[in-house]
Amino acid sequence: MSLFISIEGPDGSGKSTQARLLADTLRAQGFPVLTTREPGGTPVGEAVREIVLHPREMPATPTTIALLYATSRSELVQTVIRPALRQGTSVVADRYADSTIAYQSFGLGVPLDVTRCLAEIATDGLTPDVTVYVDILPERGLERLAGRRGENWLDRESAAFHTRVRDGYLQMMEEDPARWVRVDGDAPPEAVHGAILRALEPILKSERNAV
DSSP states (O other): OOOEEEEEOOTTSOHHHHHHHHHHHHHHTTOOEEEEESSOSSHHHHHHHHHHTSSSSOOSOHHHHHHHHHHHHHHHIIIIIHHHHHTTOEEEEESOHHHHIIIIIIITOOOHHHHHHHHHHHHTTOOOSEEEEEEOOHHHHHHHHHTOSSOOGGGGSOHHHHHHHHHHHHHHHHHOTTTEEEEEOSSOHHHHHHHHHHHHHHHHHHHHHHO
């Protein structure tokens, strides 16, 4: 048995820190765990990351960016995530398909049917067992981003953009509440981590009993 857990959240939410903390805790509890990030994790994914995240200005049209993310995700699913799950290794993913829907559709206006179709193709129908959403108000997230090194074009987008992205996540949670866990990201990292562990305990207990 293995678990596929994705961690989502707006920029500045601390989701990458939470993905790392969760993976460390699961390993300490005896779970074999692989971590992934998007875009990235494969030669194709890292090349896409260089294109879509490093520039200070948007590097392409929103639709092109969505296609690039889908390319990276497809390679990651086929060559990394699915093989790990088949071998009994749990996967903690720092972003997954929901990010493209939130950012490219709700944030940048790519039609929802386009990003959802791309998600289905890129993931080959692979959906996380649970998705943790680390929530934070856009204004607070932007405050955190102001002190972050390695600024990219997303960090320079307006508060209105980040509000649309957050609204997109909230809508997806309403549409599929059984898959999502929402935690308050505007707290010390260890407190957020504790909230995530408490929310995931039922599924982790089930996984332990299945071993």
